[in-house]
Amino acid sequence: MIRRIGPLSGIRASASLLLACRLLVLAVAVLVLPGRASAQGVSLIRDTEIENTIRVYTAPVFQAAGIDISSVQIFLVKDPRLNAFVAGGMKIFIHTGLLQQATDPSQVIGVLAHETGHITGGHLARIKEGLKAATTQAIIASVLGGAAAAAAGRPEGIGAAILGGSEIGQRSILSYTRGMEQSADQAGAKFLERSHQSARGLLAFMKTLQAEEGVYGSNRDPYLRSHPLTADRIRFMENHVAHSRYSDVPTPPDLIAAHARMHGKLNGFLDDPANTFRRYKADDPSMEAKYARAIAFMKQNETANALAILDPLIAQTPKDPFLHELRGDILRDAGRARDAMASYKAAVAIIPWAALIRISLAQTQIELNEQPLLEQAVVNLKEAIRYEPQVSHAWRQLAIAYGRMEKHGLVSHALAEEAILTGDYRTAIRLSTRAMKVLPEGSPEWLRSQDIEIQAKRIKKEME
Numbered sequence: 533m534i535r536r537i538g539p540l541s542g543i544r545a546s547a548s549l550l551l552a553c554r555l556l557v558l559a560v561a562v563l564v565l566p567g568r569a570s571a572q573g574v575s576l577i578r579d580t581e582i583e584n585t586i587r588v589y590t591a592p593v594f595q596a597a598g599i600d601i602s603s604v605q606i607f608l609v610k611d612p613r614l615n616a617f618v619a620g621g622m623k624i625f626i627h628t629g630l631l632q633q634a635t636d637p638s639q640v641i642g643v644l645a646h647e648t649g650h651i652t653g654g655h656l657a658r659i660k661e662g663l664k665a666a667t668t669q670a671i672i673a674s675v676l677g678g679a680a681a682a683a684a685g686r687p688e689g690i691g692a693a694i695l696g697g698s699e700i701g702q703r704s705i706l707s708y709t710r711g712m713e714q715s716a717d718q719a720g721a722k723f724l725e726r727s728h729q730s731a732r733g734l735l736a737f738m739k740t741l742q743a744e745e746g747v748y749g750s751n752r753d754p755y756l757r758s759h760p761l762t763a764d765r766i767r768f769m770e771n772h773v774a775h776s777r778y779s780d781v782p783t784p785p786d787l788i789a790a791h792a793r794m795h796g797k798l799n800g801f802l803d804d805p806a807n808t809f810r811r812y813k814a815d816d817p818s819m820e821a822k823y824a825r826a827i828a829f830m831k832q833n834e835t836a837n838a839l840a841i842l843d844p845l846i847a848q849t850p851k852d853p854f855l856h857e858l859r860g861d862i863l864r865d866a867g868r869a870r871d872a873m874a875s876y877k878a879a880v881a882i883i884p885w886a887a888l889i890r891i892s893l894a895q896t897q898i899e900l901n902e903q904p905l906l907e908q909a910v911v912n913l914k915e916a917i918r919y920e921p922q923v924s925h926a927w928r929q930l931a932i933a934y935g936r937m938e939k940h941g942l943v944s945h946a947l948a949e950e951a952i953l954t955g956d957y958r959t960a961i962r963l964s965t966r967a968m969k970v971l972p973e974g975s976p977e978w979l980r981s982q983d984i985e986i987q988a989k990r991i992k993k994e995m996e
Contacts, residue, residue: 577609586624626640632798860874914930928947964985964988
């Protein structure tokens with residue numbers, strides 16, 4: 533299970549501690565749709581910083597709805613259009629476009645309250661029962677249209693090429709009826725009321741969609757296709773805002789700060805550096821601007837300029853793990869693996885549960901290729917896997933570390949773990965069988981390899 537950020541009271545005390553980790557683009561293979569020569573690129577993004585910001589946004593809503601937040605997974609879809617949806621039970625998919633275009637956290641919180649209404653209303657089960665038990669990869673394949681969504685377990689560097697996907701397929705997979713939409717609005721408003729939050733953000737989002745629908749029609753934003761907007765829905769929300777005792781409750785300053793920081797990170801990583809520098813001027817003193825500009829300089833391999841922005845921020849807030857993590861990214865991209873390792877270690881010392889930072893730390897240790905560091909890399913990767921066992925990239929890195937240590941049975945076992953996670957069942961069978969021939973019979977890795985072999989054979993047979 534993925535470890536979360538800890539007690540919310542501790543998080544809310546500091547906006548910087550809402551956030552963590554490098555953006556990792558997950559490639560989704562090309563799918564050519566009938567009647568189209570090409571398809572729009574669709575990718576997932578892993579970012580602990582943003583994921584945990586979203587968790588803080590949703591925690592009061594989930595508590596009001598009686599949902600255990602630890603059971604929820606957050607997925608970020610790299611797409612500039614407004615959208616968010618729930619699939620496969622407790623999996624929330626949010627477009628980066630929604631996060632980037634939302635001017636206040638209350639707008640995102642309102643949308644997520646509405647989506648929570650779909651969960652508690654049982655709408656997902658009525659639409660497609662099969663999604664309830666679907667794997668994340670299967671949901672990505674169905675909803676995002678990727679032909680090889682198993683790649684979702686293989687994070688690559690932010691600079692990696694993004695392969696094509698398809699247009700969002702919610703029309704056929706996650707299309708809600710008008711009755712369901714009204715029910716979700718009512719539930720979302722109730723959850724906001726119970727958690728003493730304003731619904732003005734949700735109303736503002738609805739009016740934004742209404743304005744875009746009037747200009748572009750419902751084809752512009754997939755949210756409109758899967759969530760039909762009606763005048764009755766807007767009137768209901770206007771009435772709720774007019775009568776709620778919490779409509780004028782302001783958004784907490786720490787959430788506003790976290791939202792601005794999220795904007796800076798997304799804009800810095802996803803936009804062209806030239807656009808970033810146009811958006812954020814050098815004399816802009818905001819944290820959002822500094823964050824975005826430091827990332828843009830990193831993307832241009834201007835290490836000195838990136839560090840000139842980042843190092844003073846670290847001096848001001850030395851306990852901010854995410855600044856240390858970004859410093860590690862900058863130095864690693866510059867080929868300074870040993871210096872990067874020190875920064876990643878500083879980040880992990882502050883938030884030891886951050887699996888993706890541990891993976892970055894382990895990768896630098898593997899790159900340095902020294903026996904003591906390889907041993908440390910194995911420890912870090914095992915710890916990362918303990919927190920996030922579904923990240924196949926961690927198993928790949930563990931296999932590399934074991935390979936350099938000439939532990940061939942463990943290499944086969946780690947690669948078998950990667951294969952079963954990415955849906956390559958034939959390879960999983962072959963590698964787990966090989967691992968059992970080399971590993972001591974009855975050892976934990978031998979037993980796990982046996983489990984993988986049995987599981988892969990069963991799934992492969994069911995698919996035939």
